[in-house]
Amino acid sequence: MLGALVVLSACGQRSESARVLGPSSSGNQAALTHTVAPGETIYHIAHVYGISSERLMAVNHLSDPRELRVGQVLLIPGAGRGAYTAAPIAEGWFAPKAARQFSWPVAAGQLSSPFGMRNGVMHDGIDIDAPEGTPIRAADAGTVIFAGRQRGYGNLVILEHRDGYVTVYGHNERNLVRQGETVARGETIAQMGATGRASGPNLHFEVRYNNRPQNPISYLPDPGISPGITFARNSAD
Numbered sequence: 287m288l289g290a291l292v293v294l295s296a297c298g299q300r301s302e303s304a305r306v307l308g309p310s311s312s313g314n315q316a317a318l319t320h321t322v323a324p325g326e327t328i329y330h331i332a333h334v335y336g337i338s339s340e341r342l343m344a345v346n347h348l349s350d351p352r353e354l355r356v357g358q359v360l361l362i363p364g365a366g367r368g369a370y371t372a373a374p375i376a377e378g379w380f381a382p383k384a385a386r387q388f389s390w391p392v393a394a395g396q397l398s399s400p401f402g403m404r405n406g407v408m409h410d411g412i413d414i415d416a417p418e419g420t421p422i423r424a425a426d427a428g429t430v431i432f433a434g435r436q437r438g439y440g441n442l443v444i445l446e447h448r449d450g451y452v453t454v455y456g457h458n459e460r461n462l463v464r465q466g467e468t469v470a471r472g473e474t475i476a477q478m479g480a481t482g483r484a485s486g487p488n489l490h491f492e493v494r495y496n497n498r499p500q501n502p503i504s505y506l507p508d509p510g511i512s513p514g515i516t517f518a519r520n521s522a523d
């Protein structure tokens with residue numbers, strides 16, 4: 287498993303090269319519509335347009351966010367009043383849900399940098415901003431296969447889970463577990479920091495399957511139904 291470790295470059299920077307999913311307009315501000323693309327959720331779309339998901343659902347007569355279909359045309363309420371100033375969300379935040387699910391490694395934080403190519407460099411995880419010292423929790427039960435320092439990652443914890451999954455927690459202020467320990471899902475394993483290549487306190491979080499980095503968003507509950515997990519204003523800048 288340790289053979290899979292690579293030096294993380296450019297971590298903590300923002301994704302300037304990520305293609306940004308912006309609002310699509312009918313051309314008339316009074317009748318703005320949005321055609322649902324694969325991977326989009328009510329929450330994501332509402333965020334893109336700077337409106338509440340409740341309002342978006344009400345206007346479109348949706349009672350359940352799961353009713354959304356690819357290709358469905360949604361009416362966007364309040365178009366023309368700040369709708370275009372909402373921060374767009376980078377493509378990396380849209381990912382289909384995997385059957386295997388982990389829990390969020392922090393109770394509250396802002397999603398600041400998505401998985402994927404960033405300034406020509408692959409970002410193997412997601413970055414979650416929160417204050418220094420924020421407890422970092424095991425995304426699932428597992429065994430600590432690394433707890434120490436790695437170039438780029440700073441203080442780093444790596445957990446091995448059942449069926450070939452590994453989760454990675456980087457830039458920690460302090461690691462609170464040791465190699466060989468077993469941890470429960472949700473157990474605090476570290477404190478958030480800015481060690482290694484980080485521009486400020488954030489958690490660099492990876493999900494790997496058979497040593498291959500996956501988009502963690504596929505393995506986590508939707509931010510819209512996870513209290514405390516929000517998109518940073520600059521998540522696509």
Ligand SMILES: [Zn+2]
Pocket residue numbers: 297298399409411412413489490491
């Ligand atoms: Zn990162």
